[in-house]
Amino acid sequence: MATRHLFSRSHILLFALSIIVLLVGLFASPEHSKALFVESGTVTTEPAEKRATPATATPPADPAPVLAEPDPVQRYQIQAGDTLSAIFESRGISLGTLHELLAADAEYLSLEILHPGTELAFRFNDQQHLEQLTLHVDPARKVVFQRQDNGSFSYQHVEAETRWSYHVRSGAIEQSFFKAGLRAGLTEQQVEELARMLKRKIDFRREIRKGDPFTVLVANEVTHEQETGRYRIEAVSLSTRGRTTNAFLYTDGNYYDENGESILPAFRRWPTQHRFRISSPFDPGRIHPMTGRISPHNGVDLATPIGTRVMSTGDGVVTRIGDHPYAGKYINIRHNGSLTTRYLHLSRVLVHKGQRVKRGQKIALSGNTGRSTGPHLHFEFRIDGRPVNPVTADIPTATKVPSDAFASFTELAQRRLALMRTVEMLAPARAHAQVTQTHATGSS
Ligand SMILES: [Zn+2]
Structure with a gap:
């Protein structure tokens, strides 16, 4: 309970700080205030302007109502150099909550690709606990993490017509x-x-x-x-x-x-030299054994012993290398056209971000990193960002149109x-x- 007090206190501090930032923004540089988006019925530029007007006989407004009804939604635009943990810390969101979000995101890794300009919207409940996080990926797509009764988060991808x-x-x-x-x-x-x-x-x-x-x-x-x-x-x-x-x-x-x-x-169909047993198949409708909710498995798990050589299945460019508490060490590769591949739970990454790779090039050694029940390689194949079954998909493995x-x-x-x-x-x-x-x- 003590921690709960700590969070609400840091929230009060954050609100106070945001007012200061907005005020500073009004007087100093207009860009400054753009850095922090606080959408709120109480903390907007309007009351800030009111307060910024030169002192007259009117005393400053009583801050009590501001603190009594803090706005439930805070918007934040990602800046270059931001980290998720720093953004969360500055909002008094606990590490436990961050881990619950990362768990919900484990099959998607949406929170791993935050570009400058991406917007996050935090919704808090009356106790100032994070209830919902919305990630605005692009003008057509958003991801909504919603807190469940058991404390975990659900994941929902919402896509507008394009x-x-x-x-x-x-x-x-x-x-x-x-x-x-x-x-x-x-x-x-x-x-x-x-x-x-x-x-x-x-x-x-x-x-x-x-x-x-x-x-x-x-x-x-x-x-x-x-x-x-x-x-x-x-x-x-x-x-x-x-x-x-x-x-x-x-x-x-x-x-x-x-x-x-x-x-x-x-393309190669398989990212390994030898065919390994599929320990868990691609399954968009998988029911999570713990939560009982639909939790898609967006790739195939290959039962590779630790240290198995992992190859890029096609020519391309390494777009991301990460270390995720659930996905472990991983690599994203963008191939030509609209194809991307992902390799998770690696023990060693042998390429760097931005590196061009060839089909069949050794890019990593498989492992058991992240939340993993045993050594395996999780391999994903995506067309236009949508995961497809690497076993059955119409992967361009032939040199001619069929x-x-x-x-x-x-x-x-x-x-x-x-x-x-x-x-x-x-x-x-x-x-x-x-x-x-x-x-x-x-x-x-
Ligand atoms: Zn997997």
Whole structure:
């Protein structure tokens, strides 16, 4: 009970501090107050302004009502260098609560990818205990952690309806493909992804000539007229010395040329040299043995002895390395297109963030870190952020579009080409046109 007192006292302190911060913000730099979002009926800029007005005969407002009815929701925008534990500590949220949240997040690791700008909303109950935490991932997605009667948290992913907005970016190479790509309106990440993809077909140092034309079809995800930040490179066409190289994204997340030949090396299905027994299968409807609630298993568990060599199943870039109390030491890899893989409970990580890795490259040694009932490797495969069963999924393990899918692939490729050509004809030089299509993705 003593700790409870401590928390509410630190909360009172926090409220007092936020008022000070807001006041300082009003007088000092306007950016300063942006750093701390306190959405509240009591602690907003309005009463702060009132108090900030030069002293008149009116005495300062009695702070008692402010403390008696603290607002239940606090919003906070992640800043560069923030850590979850520091954010929680500053709100008087106990380490125990943080661990309960991390437990609820163990199968998703949503709290592991907090970018600057991501917003957290904390809702407290009358006793100033955290009741709900909402993580606004992007304009279309949020994750809600809700406190349950037994003290644990439930996890809910809420997704708004989204659609893809198509953009044609085209230009001609001047000094480099990189510069020309940026000038055409592509992002650095997109140009790098294109270069990685095309370098197997084109020698960028020797074959590229000034004036070589290129066209890229990019789809940006949009919700309520707002871009979410997710994108897909749908197609690219680059001509050099009279030879045109095309690549089209297919539904399996891989890129193929117009003949259905894979542009990228095929994926391995398994991240290990040998096939290991599956100790726990992929199961989106798994009932958690302790809580009795649905707690999906988003990957497969392979019964690997500690120290088993773990390989990247495809070419890609290491986007995250972490050490989580439940997931243990883990690696996230982003592959081309919309594919990502995850490797959990590792004993040793052998790559670093930002490192490019090859298919089959040794990236780690398996282990038993985090909350784990025994040595194993938890492996996840995601398409467009959605976990799929790595055992049965349509993983691009082949170097060619399967023959029964070839007709639908060709139709898709023709549609993409037509879209790119129409825009080129409208504006031959450095065209940039937006083609909006209402292609809604599934919402859940
Ligand atoms: Zn697992």
